[in-house]
Amino acid sequence: MEQIQPEVSRLKYILARYSRQIWLTWILFSASIPVIYFILFNLHIRARNLEKNIIPIERIGLYGESDLNGLAQRVATTFEKDLILKDVSTVYVAQNGSTIVLKGAIANSRMLQRMTDIAKDVKGVTEVDTSQINVISSEAVQPSKQLSPN
Missing domain, CATH: 1.20.5 (Single alpha-helices involved in coiled-coils or other helix-helix interfaces)
Known part of the structure; x- marks a missing residue:
């Protein structure tokens, strides 16, 4: 013990x-x-x-990832969110560097101008090329006529 x-x-x-x-x-x-x-x-x-x-801004995709067509995808998504342009399916959005190239046909010049303005507002877009767009109706943008009382 x-x-x-x-x-x-x-x-x-x-x-x-x-x-x-x-x-x-x-x-x-x-x-x-x-x-x-x-x-x-x-x-x-x-x-x-x-x-x-x-990564250059034009190569950033929808979710922040690196994508060669990132700018075109972001512009196309912005078009889809617009109430007037969401149903336009005859325009293809491409990109050449930081330039957005719109291709195809569109109903009128007002819609084309709207697309151009919206595309220019997307971060990274320096120019919008519309030379490959065919405007079906060449209606001019005119101010609305007001009727004057007689």
Whole structure:
């Protein structure tokens, strides 16, 4: 029994030391999780900013991804959101660099002018080429006539 007593106290000491080491390891690990998250989040933000600075605006797609026809897609989506132009299916939207090229046929020159104005408002568009559009009705944009009382 006397031989067991020193052995038991030695085992208690070793267990206490390991228990302390396990708790310290757990505390350090728990404290490091927010630090690791913060570092990874900052890396993500820096990579995203770098990506935005490297990709030209005309190559950014609908959802911020790199896309060769990104500007044309964003312009076409803007046309689809417009109440007057959403049903126009005879005009194809292409791009040449930061220039939007409209191709096809359109009902009248007012709609063509509306498309041009809307396309110019999209971020990244520097010019709108309408030389490949065929205007079916060449009605001139005239101010409405008012009837004068006699």
